[in-house]
């Protein structure tokens with residue numbers, strides 16, 4: 420199939436790539452931009468491992484055409500760290516064992532990031548509801564919820580200290 424030149428903006432940088440019009444965003448990120456954090460964990464849009472943010476909204480990159488994302492700001496797990504340091508949620512995942520095999524983690528990170536941007540102090544029920552689009556097959560979820568609560572505490576302490 421004939422390739423077309425498109426421009427994708429990912430993690431604050433613009434990239435011009437030649438791809439087939441039918442190429443999925445997940446495949447363009449992984450194959451053309453070498454951003455392999457986002458994962459394919461299913462073939463029926465049910466696992467959330469491929470979640471990225473498109474203009475701030477969590478989206479399944481396995482269901483979107485890359486070409487349809489031109490002009491939008493895409494954020495992947497590679498863009499979550501802040502000024503070269505781990506973001507609070509990344510650090511808390513490490514501290515609390517929020518990942519085991521880690522396959523689901525990039526997708527969860529993107530969904531958590533959006534949840535906390537909309538609701539900086541969610542209840543446990545709101546966290547559970549907000550993450551219901553992502554599946555983890557290893558952790559049993561409780562360490563993940565602990566990590567998210569620890570990240571919320573760290574963010575709030577950081578905000579209090581900067582006042």
Ligand code: FES
Nearest residue numbers: 460466467469481
């Ligand atoms: S790979 Fe499972 S929802 Fe996208």
Ligand code: FES
Nearest residue numbers: 519520555556557
């Ligand atoms: S840590 Fe293995 S699938 Fe979630």
